[in-house]
Amino acid sequence: MRASGAERFGNYLLLIVFGCFALAPIVSIVVAALGPDDGGSGSSGLGNFGKAWEIGHFGTYLRMSLLVSVSVVVASVLLSILSGYAFGTMRFRGAGVLFYLFLLGIMMPTEAIVVPLYFDLRTLGLTDTYWAVALPQVAQSVAFGTFWMRAYFRSSSRALVEAARLDGAGHWRTLWQVLVPPARPALVTLIVLVFMWTWNEFLIPLVMVTSESLRTAPLGLAFFSGQYTSGFTLLAAGAVIVGLPVVLVYAFLQRHFIAGMLEGAVRE
Protein backbone atom coordinates (compact mmCIF):
# COMPACT_ATOMS: atom_id res chain seq x y z
CA MET A 1 0.00 0.00 0.00
CA ARG A 2 1.33 3.41 -0.94
CA ALA A 3 0.66 6.29 1.36
CA SER A 4 0.91 9.90 0.29
CA GLY A 5 3.28 12.23 2.10
CA ALA A 6 0.40 14.04 3.73
CA GLU A 7 -1.11 10.82 5.01
CA ARG A 8 2.23 9.75 6.41
CA PHE A 9 2.71 13.10 8.14
CA GLY A 10 -0.78 12.83 9.62
CA ASN A 11 0.05 9.37 10.90
CA TYR A 12 3.20 10.51 12.64
CA LEU A 13 1.25 13.35 14.20
CA LEU A 14 -1.31 10.83 15.50
CA LEU A 15 1.42 8.62 16.90
CA ILE A 16 3.02 11.53 18.70
CA VAL A 17 -0.24 12.95 20.07
CA PHE A 18 -1.38 9.59 21.41
CA GLY A 19 2.06 8.69 22.69
CA CYS A 20 2.08 11.96 24.65
CA PHE A 21 -1.44 11.33 25.97
CA ALA A 22 -0.34 7.92 27.26
CA LEU A 23 2.91 9.19 28.75
CA ALA A 24 1.90 12.57 30.16
CA PRO A 25 0.52 11.46 33.55
CA ILE A 26 3.50 9.15 34.09
CA VAL A 27 6.02 11.77 33.01
CA SER A 28 4.32 14.43 35.16
CA ILE A 29 4.82 12.34 38.27
CA VAL A 30 8.51 11.75 37.49
CA VAL A 31 9.03 15.47 36.83
CA ALA A 32 7.27 16.37 40.09
CA ALA A 33 9.42 13.86 41.98
CA LEU A 34 12.61 15.49 40.71
CA GLY A 35 11.65 19.11 41.43
CA PRO A 36 12.40 21.11 44.58
CA ASP A 37 10.38 19.80 47.51
CA ASP A 38 7.19 21.84 47.90
CA GLY A 39 6.74 20.36 51.37
CA GLY A 40 9.62 22.41 52.74
CA SER A 41 12.16 19.69 53.54
CA GLY A 42 14.71 21.53 51.39
CA SER A 43 15.58 18.46 49.33
CA SER A 44 15.41 18.36 45.55
CA GLY A 45 16.28 16.14 42.59
CA LEU A 46 17.37 12.65 43.61
CA GLY A 47 17.47 13.76 47.24
CA ASN A 48 13.66 13.60 47.22
CA PHE A 49 13.81 9.82 46.89
CA GLY A 50 15.98 9.53 49.98
CA LYS A 51 13.62 11.80 51.92
CA ALA A 52 10.52 9.90 50.76
CA TRP A 53 12.24 6.61 51.56
CA GLU A 54 12.92 7.84 55.08
CA ILE A 55 9.56 9.48 55.84
CA GLY A 56 7.42 6.91 54.07
CA HIS A 57 9.26 3.76 55.27
CA PHE A 58 9.46 2.50 51.70
CA GLY A 59 12.39 0.23 52.54
CA THR A 60 10.10 -1.96 54.68
CA TYR A 61 7.32 -1.99 52.08
CA LEU A 62 9.61 -2.87 49.17
CA ARG A 63 11.13 -5.74 51.16
CA MET A 64 7.68 -7.18 51.85
CA SER A 65 6.60 -6.69 48.22
CA LEU A 66 9.72 -8.40 46.97
CA LEU A 67 9.27 -11.32 49.38
CA VAL A 68 5.60 -11.78 48.43
CA SER A 69 6.16 -11.34 44.68
CA VAL A 70 9.13 -13.70 44.43
CA SER A 71 7.50 -16.42 46.51
CA VAL A 72 4.16 -16.17 44.66
CA VAL A 73 5.98 -16.35 41.32
CA VAL A 74 8.08 -19.38 42.33
CA ALA A 75 5.20 -21.30 43.90
CA SER A 76 2.59 -20.60 41.24
CA VAL A 77 4.93 -21.21 38.28
CA LEU A 78 6.05 -24.56 39.73
CA LEU A 79 2.48 -25.70 40.43
CA SER A 80 1.35 -24.48 37.00
CA ILE A 81 4.10 -26.42 35.22
CA LEU A 82 2.99 -29.62 36.97
CA SER A 83 -0.73 -29.16 36.37
CA GLY A 84 -0.29 -27.77 32.84
CA TYR A 85 1.83 -30.82 31.99
CA ALA A 86 -0.91 -33.20 33.10
CA PHE A 87 -3.69 -31.32 31.30
CA GLY A 88 -1.60 -30.79 28.18
CA THR A 89 -0.08 -34.24 27.65
CA MET A 90 -2.07 -36.86 29.55
CA ARG A 91 -5.51 -38.34 29.29
CA PHE A 92 -7.43 -39.18 32.45
CA ARG A 93 -11.04 -39.28 33.52
CA GLY A 94 -12.55 -35.95 34.43
CA ALA A 95 -9.69 -33.92 32.90
CA GLY A 96 -12.15 -31.69 31.05
CA VAL A 97 -14.25 -30.92 34.10
CA LEU A 98 -11.19 -30.29 36.26
CA PHE A 99 -9.75 -27.94 33.67
CA TYR A 100 -12.98 -25.93 33.47
CA LEU A 101 -12.80 -25.64 37.23
CA PHE A 102 -9.42 -23.91 36.86
CA LEU A 103 -10.79 -21.66 34.09
CA LEU A 104 -13.44 -20.47 36.54
CA GLY A 105 -10.61 -19.06 38.66
CA ILE A 106 -9.36 -16.84 35.84
CA MET A 107 -12.70 -15.06 35.74
CA MET A 108 -13.28 -14.88 39.48
CA PRO A 109 -12.84 -11.34 40.81
CA THR A 110 -10.85 -10.82 44.02
CA GLU A 111 -13.82 -8.87 45.38
CA ALA A 112 -15.86 -12.07 45.57
CA ILE A 113 -13.40 -14.10 47.64
CA VAL A 114 -11.68 -11.52 49.81
CA VAL A 115 -14.58 -11.18 52.26
CA PRO A 116 -14.99 -14.88 53.21
CA LEU A 117 -11.20 -15.35 53.08
CA TYR A 118 -10.67 -12.59 55.60
CA PHE A 119 -13.18 -13.98 58.11
CA ASP A 120 -12.10 -17.62 57.71
CA LEU A 121 -8.42 -16.73 58.03
CA ARG A 122 -9.24 -14.60 61.05
CA THR A 123 -10.83 -17.64 62.68
CA LEU A 124 -7.60 -19.55 62.03
CA GLY A 125 -5.51 -16.70 63.39
CA LEU A 126 -3.81 -16.20 60.02
CA THR A 127 -4.84 -12.64 59.19
CA ASP A 128 -2.06 -10.09 59.41
CA THR A 129 0.53 -12.69 58.37
CA TYR A 130 2.62 -13.11 55.25
CA TRP A 131 0.59 -16.23 54.39
CA ALA A 132 -2.71 -14.35 54.19
CA VAL A 133 -1.20 -12.04 51.57
CA ALA A 134 0.68 -14.66 49.54
CA LEU A 135 -1.48 -17.80 49.42
CA PRO A 136 -4.66 -16.31 47.90
CA GLN A 137 -2.49 -14.79 45.18
CA VAL A 138 -0.78 -18.13 44.52
CA ALA A 139 -4.25 -19.61 44.00
CA GLN A 140 -5.22 -16.86 41.55
CA SER A 141 -1.98 -17.18 39.59
CA VAL A 142 -2.19 -20.97 39.51
CA ALA A 143 -5.56 -20.69 37.77
CA PHE A 144 -4.07 -18.56 35.00
CA GLY A 145 -0.77 -20.48 34.97
CA THR A 146 -2.49 -23.83 34.49
CA PHE A 147 -4.43 -22.44 31.54
CA TRP A 148 -1.24 -20.91 30.09
CA MET A 149 1.05 -23.93 30.50
CA ARG A 150 -1.58 -26.39 29.29
CA ALA A 151 -1.92 -24.40 26.06
CA TYR A 152 1.86 -24.40 25.63
CA PHE A 153 2.44 -28.11 26.35
CA ARG A 154 -0.48 -29.07 24.16
CA SER A 155 0.84 -27.17 21.15
CA SER A 156 4.45 -28.23 21.43
CA SER A 157 4.68 -31.57 23.03
CA ARG A 158 3.45 -34.47 20.88
CA ALA A 159 6.63 -35.31 18.95
CA LEU A 160 8.87 -34.49 21.90
CA VAL A 161 6.90 -36.64 24.32
CA GLU A 162 6.87 -39.58 21.95
CA ALA A 163 10.62 -39.33 21.29
CA ALA A 164 11.31 -39.17 25.00
CA ARG A 165 9.16 -42.21 25.62
CA LEU A 166 11.03 -44.18 22.95
CA ASP A 167 14.24 -43.25 24.76
CA GLY A 168 12.76 -44.73 27.89
CA ALA A 169 12.37 -41.52 29.87
CA GLY A 170 9.72 -41.57 32.59
CA HIS A 171 7.03 -38.89 32.90
CA TRP A 172 9.05 -36.91 35.48
CA ARG A 173 12.25 -36.78 33.41
CA THR A 174 10.27 -36.09 30.24
CA LEU A 175 8.82 -33.00 31.85
CA TRP A 176 11.98 -31.47 33.29
CA GLN A 177 14.57 -32.53 30.72
CA VAL A 178 12.58 -32.59 27.49
CA LEU A 179 9.60 -30.22 27.78
CA VAL A 180 10.64 -27.45 30.18
CA PRO A 181 13.88 -26.29 28.46
CA PRO A 182 12.22 -25.25 25.17
CA ALA A 183 9.32 -23.71 27.15
CA ARG A 184 11.52 -20.81 28.25
CA PRO A 185 9.68 -18.04 26.34
CA ALA A 186 6.29 -19.22 27.62
CA LEU A 187 7.69 -19.41 31.15
CA VAL A 188 9.23 -15.92 30.99
CA THR A 189 5.84 -14.53 29.95
CA LEU A 190 4.12 -16.31 32.82
CA ILE A 191 6.77 -15.12 35.29
CA VAL A 192 6.56 -11.44 34.27
CA LEU A 193 2.74 -11.47 34.33
CA VAL A 194 2.52 -13.09 37.76
CA PHE A 195 5.23 -10.76 39.07
CA MET A 196 3.35 -7.71 37.78
CA TRP A 197 -0.03 -8.85 39.17
CA THR A 198 1.43 -9.67 42.56
CA TRP A 199 3.52 -6.51 42.83
CA ASN A 200 0.56 -4.31 41.88
CA GLU A 201 -2.10 -6.13 43.96
CA PHE A 202 -3.85 -3.81 46.35
CA LEU A 203 -7.11 -5.23 47.69
CA ILE A 204 -5.73 -8.44 49.25
CA PRO A 205 -2.96 -6.78 51.30
CA LEU A 206 -5.32 -3.91 52.22
CA VAL A 207 -7.81 -6.35 53.74
CA MET A 208 -5.40 -8.89 55.20
CA VAL A 209 -2.72 -6.70 56.75
CA THR A 210 -2.86 -4.33 59.70
CA SER A 211 0.78 -4.24 60.88
CA GLU A 212 2.92 -1.67 59.18
CA SER A 213 5.80 -4.14 58.81
CA LEU A 214 3.68 -6.37 56.55
CA ARG A 215 2.49 -3.67 54.16
CA THR A 216 3.34 -4.11 50.50
CA ALA A 217 4.58 -1.20 48.40
CA PRO A 218 1.25 -0.12 46.81
CA LEU A 219 -0.44 -0.31 50.21
CA GLY A 220 2.35 1.76 51.78
CA LEU A 221 1.96 4.34 49.04
CA ALA A 222 -1.80 4.59 49.57
CA PHE A 223 -1.32 5.17 53.32
CA PHE A 224 1.50 7.63 52.67
CA SER A 225 -0.73 9.59 50.28
CA GLY A 226 -3.45 9.65 52.92
CA GLN A 227 -1.21 10.86 55.74
CA TYR A 228 1.39 13.04 54.06
CA THR A 229 -0.30 16.29 53.12
CA SER A 230 2.50 18.86 53.15
CA GLY A 231 3.13 18.79 49.42
CA PHE A 232 3.24 16.61 46.33
CA THR A 233 6.98 16.20 45.67
CA LEU A 234 7.73 13.45 48.18
CA LEU A 235 4.46 11.66 47.39
CA ALA A 236 5.47 11.67 43.72
CA ALA A 237 8.90 10.32 44.67
CA GLY A 238 7.20 7.53 46.64
CA ALA A 239 4.96 6.74 43.66
CA VAL A 240 8.02 6.48 41.41
CA ILE A 241 9.72 4.13 43.90
CA VAL A 242 6.64 1.88 43.96
CA GLY A 243 6.02 1.92 40.21
CA LEU A 244 9.60 1.60 39.03
CA PRO A 245 10.34 -2.13 39.54
CA VAL A 246 7.54 -3.28 37.22
CA VAL A 247 8.29 -0.52 34.67
CA LEU A 248 11.95 -1.59 34.58
CA VAL A 249 11.03 -5.23 33.95
CA TYR A 250 8.55 -4.04 31.31
CA ALA A 251 11.21 -1.93 29.56
CA PHE A 252 13.32 -5.05 29.01
CA LEU A 253 10.60 -7.63 28.41
CA GLN A 254 7.71 -5.63 26.94
CA ARG A 255 7.05 -8.23 24.23
CA HIS A 256 6.29 -10.80 26.91
CA PHE A 257 3.92 -8.46 28.75
CA ILE A 258 1.99 -7.53 25.62
CA ALA A 259 1.82 -11.07 24.21
CA GLY A 260 0.79 -12.54 27.55
CA MET A 261 -1.89 -9.98 28.34
CA LEU A 262 -3.41 -10.19 24.87
CA GLU A 263 -3.35 -13.98 24.64
CA GLY A 264 -4.30 -14.42 28.25
CA ALA A 265 -7.81 -13.29 27.50
CA VAL A 266 -9.82 -16.45 27.96
CA ARG A 267 -10.35 -18.16 24.62
CA GLU A 268 -11.18 -21.81 24.36
Next chain:
Amino acid sequence: MSSPPGEPRKIGYLYILPALVVYGLFLLYPLGRAVHLSLFEWDGISLGKFVGLSNYADVVADAGLRAAFGHALVLIVFYSVLPVVIGLALASVLQRARVRGLAFFRTVVFLPQVVAMVVVAVAWRQIYSPDGPLNDVLRAVGLDGLARGWLGDYAFALPAVGVIGTWFETGLVTVLLLAGMARIPRERYEAARLDGAGSVAEFFAVVLPAVRGEIAVAVTLTVIAALRTFDLVYVTTSGGPGTSTSVPSYEVYHRAFELGQVGSAAAIGVCLTVLIFVITLGVNRIADRA
Protein backbone atom coordinates in the same frame (compact mmCIF):
# COMPACT_ATOMS: atom_id res chain seq x y z
CA MET B 1 -11.39 -29.82 22.60
CA SER B 2 -8.93 -32.12 20.83
CA SER B 3 -7.48 -34.81 23.00
CA PRO B 4 -3.94 -34.28 24.27
CA PRO B 5 -1.09 -36.47 23.07
CA GLY B 6 0.04 -39.39 25.17
CA GLU B 7 -1.77 -42.42 26.51
CA PRO B 8 -4.25 -42.52 29.36
CA ARG B 9 -2.40 -41.96 32.60
CA LYS B 10 -3.57 -42.07 36.17
CA ILE B 11 -0.42 -40.22 37.20
CA GLY B 12 -2.03 -37.05 35.82
CA TYR B 13 -4.05 -36.70 39.03
CA LEU B 14 -0.85 -36.51 41.07
CA TYR B 15 0.52 -33.73 38.88
CA ILE B 16 -2.65 -31.71 39.29
CA LEU B 17 -3.01 -32.31 43.02
CA PRO B 18 -0.73 -29.58 44.47
CA ALA B 19 -2.21 -26.87 42.23
CA LEU B 20 -5.74 -28.09 42.93
CA VAL B 21 -5.21 -28.07 46.72
CA VAL B 22 -4.04 -24.42 46.82
CA TYR B 23 -6.64 -23.39 44.27
CA GLY B 24 -9.43 -25.25 46.05
CA LEU B 25 -8.58 -23.92 49.52
CA PHE B 26 -8.00 -20.30 48.56
CA LEU B 27 -10.32 -19.74 45.62
CA LEU B 28 -13.05 -22.36 45.21
CA TYR B 29 -13.83 -22.81 48.90
CA PRO B 30 -13.99 -19.02 49.53
CA LEU B 31 -16.37 -18.67 46.59
CA GLY B 32 -18.65 -21.27 48.15
CA ARG B 33 -18.34 -19.48 51.49
CA ALA B 34 -19.22 -16.19 49.80
CA VAL B 35 -22.48 -17.72 48.57
CA HIS B 36 -23.09 -19.09 52.07
CA LEU B 37 -22.35 -15.76 53.81
CA SER B 38 -24.53 -13.88 51.34
CA LEU B 39 -27.60 -15.63 52.77
CA PHE B 40 -27.00 -14.14 56.22
CA GLU B 41 -27.18 -10.81 57.90
CA TRP B 42 -23.87 -10.69 59.79
CA ASP B 43 -21.72 -7.92 61.23
CA GLY B 44 -18.58 -10.07 61.33
CA ILE B 45 -18.59 -10.38 65.12
CA SER B 46 -21.82 -11.57 66.72
CA LEU B 47 -24.09 -14.39 65.60
CA GLY B 48 -25.39 -14.15 62.03
CA LYS B 49 -29.07 -14.25 61.13
CA PHE B 50 -30.31 -16.26 58.14
CA VAL B 51 -32.15 -13.95 55.74
CA GLY B 52 -32.38 -16.04 52.56
CA LEU B 53 -32.10 -14.05 49.37
CA SER B 54 -32.82 -10.63 50.85
CA ASN B 55 -29.22 -9.44 50.33
CA TYR B 56 -29.70 -10.19 46.63
CA ALA B 57 -33.05 -8.43 46.58
CA ASP B 58 -31.23 -5.37 47.95
CA VAL B 59 -29.08 -5.20 44.83
CA VAL B 60 -32.26 -4.15 43.03
CA ALA B 61 -34.18 -2.61 45.93
CA ASP B 62 -31.50 -0.70 47.84
CA ALA B 63 -31.09 2.79 46.35
CA GLY B 64 -27.41 2.99 47.28
CA LEU B 65 -26.60 -0.30 45.59
CA ARG B 66 -28.69 0.50 42.54
CA ALA B 67 -26.71 3.72 42.25
CA ALA B 68 -23.41 1.85 42.58
CA PHE B 69 -24.32 -0.50 39.73
CA GLY B 70 -25.50 2.52 37.74
CA HIS B 71 -22.11 4.17 38.26
CA ALA B 72 -20.45 0.97 37.03
CA LEU B 73 -22.50 1.29 33.82
CA VAL B 74 -21.26 4.86 33.34
CA LEU B 75 -17.70 3.64 33.88
CA ILE B 76 -18.21 0.93 31.25
CA VAL B 77 -18.82 3.70 28.69
CA PHE B 78 -15.50 5.28 29.67
CA TYR B 79 -13.53 2.05 30.11
CA SER B 80 -14.93 0.11 27.20
CA VAL B 81 -16.94 2.01 24.61
CA LEU B 82 -14.64 5.02 24.28
CA PRO B 83 -11.38 3.02 24.12
CA VAL B 84 -12.85 0.66 21.49
CA VAL B 85 -14.03 3.59 19.33
CA ILE B 86 -10.75 5.49 19.71
CA GLY B 87 -8.71 2.32 19.29
CA LEU B 88 -10.54 1.34 16.08
CA ALA B 89 -10.01 4.78 14.55
CA LEU B 90 -6.39 4.95 15.63
CA ALA B 91 -5.43 1.41 14.62
CA SER B 92 -7.13 1.55 11.20
CA VAL B 93 -5.45 4.85 10.33
CA LEU B 94 -2.06 3.60 11.46
CA GLN B 95 -2.60 0.34 9.59
CA ARG B 96 -3.17 2.12 6.25
CA ALA B 97 0.29 3.57 5.98
CA ARG B 98 3.55 1.95 6.94
CA VAL B 99 5.01 4.20 9.59
CA ARG B 100 8.29 3.69 11.37
CA GLY B 101 8.36 3.51 15.11
CA LEU B 102 5.13 1.52 15.42
CA ALA B 103 6.83 -0.95 17.76
CA PHE B 104 8.01 1.85 20.00
CA PHE B 105 4.54 3.42 19.92
CA ARG B 106 3.07 0.07 20.98
CA THR B 107 5.41 -0.08 23.96
CA VAL B 108 4.53 3.47 25.00
CA VAL B 109 0.74 3.25 24.77
CA PHE B 110 0.74 -0.10 26.58
CA LEU B 111 2.73 1.30 29.50
CA PRO B 112 -0.32 2.52 31.52
CA GLN B 113 -1.43 -1.15 31.74
CA VAL B 114 1.61 -2.23 33.72
CA VAL B 115 1.94 0.60 36.25
CA ALA B 116 0.38 -0.12 39.63
CA MET B 117 -3.12 1.34 39.85
CA VAL B 118 -2.22 3.08 43.11
CA VAL B 119 0.57 4.95 41.32
CA VAL B 120 -1.83 5.87 38.50
CA ALA B 121 -4.33 7.11 41.09
CA VAL B 122 -1.73 9.30 42.83
CA ALA B 123 -0.68 10.82 39.49
CA TRP B 124 -4.24 11.62 38.40
CA ARG B 125 -5.28 12.93 41.78
CA GLN B 126 -2.60 15.57 41.33
CA ILE B 127 -3.68 16.30 37.74
CA TYR B 128 -7.27 16.88 38.92
CA SER B 129 -6.40 18.81 42.09
CA PRO B 130 -7.69 22.40 42.46
CA ASP B 131 -4.25 23.85 41.70
CA GLY B 132 -3.16 20.99 39.44
CA PRO B 133 -2.04 20.96 35.81
CA LEU B 134 -5.53 20.51 34.33
CA ASN B 135 -6.82 23.69 35.98
CA ASP B 136 -3.60 25.54 35.09
CA VAL B 137 -4.27 24.76 31.43
CA LEU B 138 -7.92 25.86 31.72
CA ARG B 139 -6.91 29.14 33.35
CA ALA B 140 -4.19 29.70 30.76
CA VAL B 141 -6.75 29.57 27.95
CA GLY B 142 -9.15 31.83 29.84
CA LEU B 143 -11.61 29.18 31.00
CA ASP B 144 -11.24 30.09 34.69
CA GLY B 145 -14.92 29.38 35.25
CA LEU B 146 -14.36 25.69 34.49
CA ALA B 147 -11.49 25.21 36.92
CA ARG B 148 -12.47 23.20 39.99
CA GLY B 149 -11.36 20.34 42.22
CA TRP B 150 -12.55 17.71 39.76
CA LEU B 151 -12.61 14.74 42.11
CA GLY B 152 -14.49 16.68 44.78
CA ASP B 153 -17.24 17.83 42.43
CA TYR B 154 -20.58 15.99 42.59
CA ALA B 155 -21.23 16.29 38.88
CA PHE B 156 -17.69 15.70 37.61
CA ALA B 157 -16.10 13.17 39.98
CA LEU B 158 -17.47 10.07 38.22
CA PRO B 159 -16.58 11.20 34.67
CA ALA B 160 -13.15 12.24 36.01
CA VAL B 161 -12.58 8.70 37.31
CA GLY B 162 -13.92 7.41 33.98
CA VAL B 163 -11.40 9.43 31.98
CA ILE B 164 -8.59 7.74 33.95
CA GLY B 165 -10.06 4.43 32.79
CA THR B 166 -10.22 5.66 29.20
CA TRP B 167 -6.57 6.68 29.52
CA PHE B 168 -5.26 3.28 30.58
CA GLU B 169 -7.55 1.05 28.52
CA THR B 170 -7.11 2.85 25.17
CA GLY B 171 -3.53 1.64 24.82
CA LEU B 172 -4.47 -1.98 25.48
CA VAL B 173 -7.33 -1.89 22.97
CA THR B 174 -5.23 -0.15 20.30
CA VAL B 175 -2.40 -2.67 20.60
CA LEU B 176 -4.90 -5.53 20.43
CA LEU B 177 -6.58 -4.13 17.30
CA LEU B 178 -3.25 -3.33 15.61
CA ALA B 179 -2.27 -6.98 16.06
CA GLY B 180 -5.59 -8.09 14.55
CA MET B 181 -5.38 -5.71 11.59
CA ALA B 182 -1.80 -6.76 10.83
CA ARG B 183 -3.19 -10.23 10.05
CA ILE B 184 -5.62 -9.05 7.34
CA PRO B 185 -4.44 -10.37 3.96
CA ARG B 186 -3.53 -7.63 1.46
CA GLU B 187 -5.74 -9.21 -1.23
CA ARG B 188 -8.85 -8.25 0.70
CA TYR B 189 -7.97 -4.57 0.57
CA GLU B 190 -7.16 -4.87 -3.11
CA ALA B 191 -10.46 -6.59 -3.83
CA ALA B 192 -12.28 -3.79 -2.03
CA ARG B 193 -10.31 -1.20 -4.03
CA LEU B 194 -11.25 -2.87 -7.30
CA ASP B 195 -14.88 -2.63 -6.24
CA GLY B 196 -14.27 1.09 -5.92
CA ALA B 197 -14.48 1.28 -2.12
CA GLY B 198 -13.18 4.43 -0.46
CA SER B 199 -11.38 4.35 2.86
CA VAL B 200 -14.60 4.48 4.91
CA ALA B 201 -16.30 1.72 2.90
CA GLU B 202 -13.08 -0.28 3.11
CA PHE B 203 -13.14 0.04 6.89
CA PHE B 204 -16.66 -1.36 7.14
CA ALA B 205 -16.24 -4.01 4.45
CA VAL B 206 -12.76 -5.30 5.23
CA VAL B 207 -11.32 -4.10 8.54
CA LEU B 208 -14.29 -4.32 10.89
CA PRO B 209 -15.34 -7.92 10.03
CA ALA B 210 -11.72 -9.08 10.28
CA VAL B 211 -11.15 -7.79 13.82
CA ARG B 212 -14.45 -9.01 15.29
CA GLY B 213 -12.62 -11.44 17.54
CA GLU B 214 -10.22 -8.77 18.80
CA ILE B 215 -13.10 -6.41 19.53
CA ALA B 216 -14.80 -9.16 21.54
CA VAL B 217 -11.65 -9.72 23.58
CA ALA B 218 -11.19 -5.96 24.07
CA VAL B 219 -14.78 -5.53 25.25
CA THR B 220 -14.48 -8.46 27.64
CA LEU B 221 -11.24 -7.25 29.19
CA THR B 222 -12.29 -3.62 29.52
CA VAL B 223 -15.78 -4.30 30.89
CA ILE B 224 -14.30 -6.58 33.54
CA ALA B 225 -11.76 -3.87 34.38
CA ALA B 226 -14.59 -1.35 34.72
CA LEU B 227 -16.43 -3.64 37.13
CA ARG B 228 -13.29 -4.21 39.20
CA THR B 229 -12.10 -0.69 39.69
CA PHE B 230 -11.57 -0.88 43.44
CA ASP B 231 -8.01 0.46 43.84
CA LEU B 232 -8.62 3.49 41.66
CA VAL B 233 -11.82 4.53 43.47
CA TYR B 234 -10.33 3.81 46.90
CA VAL B 235 -7.31 6.06 46.34
CA THR B 236 -8.89 8.85 44.28
CA THR B 237 -12.32 9.42 45.85
CA SER B 238 -13.21 6.67 48.38
CA GLY B 239 -16.60 6.63 46.69
CA GLY B 240 -17.21 10.34 47.29
CA PRO B 241 -18.12 13.10 47.21
CA GLY B 242 -21.21 11.73 48.95
CA THR B 243 -21.72 8.44 47.13
CA SER B 244 -21.28 9.86 43.65
CA THR B 245 -18.41 7.51 42.72
CA SER B 246 -19.37 4.42 44.71
CA VAL B 247 -19.07 1.31 42.54
CA PRO B 248 -19.94 -2.34 43.36
CA SER B 249 -16.34 -3.41 43.99
CA TYR B 250 -15.85 -0.49 46.39
CA GLU B 251 -19.15 -1.31 48.12
CA VAL B 252 -17.88 -4.86 48.81
CA TYR B 253 -14.98 -3.46 50.81
CA HIS B 254 -16.94 -0.62 52.37
CA ARG B 255 -19.79 -2.82 53.61
CA ALA B 256 -17.68 -5.75 54.80
CA PHE B 257 -14.89 -3.87 56.56
CA GLU B 258 -16.28 -0.43 57.41
CA LEU B 259 -20.05 -0.82 57.90
CA GLY B 260 -20.14 -4.39 59.23
CA GLN B 261 -22.61 -5.63 56.58
CA VAL B 262 -20.74 -8.81 55.67
CA GLY B 263 -23.69 -10.65 54.12
CA SER B 264 -24.50 -7.77 51.80
CA ALA B 265 -20.83 -7.46 50.78
CA ALA B 266 -20.66 -11.18 50.00
CA ALA B 267 -23.84 -10.94 47.89
CA ILE B 268 -22.38 -8.07 45.85
CA GLY B 269 -19.20 -10.12 45.33
CA VAL B 270 -21.24 -13.09 44.10
CA CYS B 271 -23.24 -10.81 41.77
CA LEU B 272 -19.99 -9.40 40.33
CA THR B 273 -18.73 -12.92 39.70
CA VAL B 274 -21.92 -13.93 37.91
CA LEU B 275 -21.89 -10.70 35.87
CA ILE B 276 -18.28 -11.21 34.77
CA PHE B 277 -19.09 -14.80 33.89
CA VAL B 278 -22.12 -13.90 31.81
CA ILE B 279 -20.28 -11.07 30.03
CA THR B 280 -17.26 -13.25 29.19
CA LEU B 281 -19.37 -16.10 27.84
CA GLY B 282 -21.88 -13.79 26.14
CA VAL B 283 -19.38 -11.63 24.30
CA ASN B 284 -17.44 -14.64 23.07
CA ARG B 285 -20.65 -16.36 21.97
CA ILE B 286 -21.70 -13.28 19.97
CA ALA B 287 -18.25 -12.98 18.39
CA ASP B 288 -18.29 -16.65 17.37
CA ARG B 289 -21.73 -16.47 15.83
CA ALA B 290 -21.29 -13.24 13.88
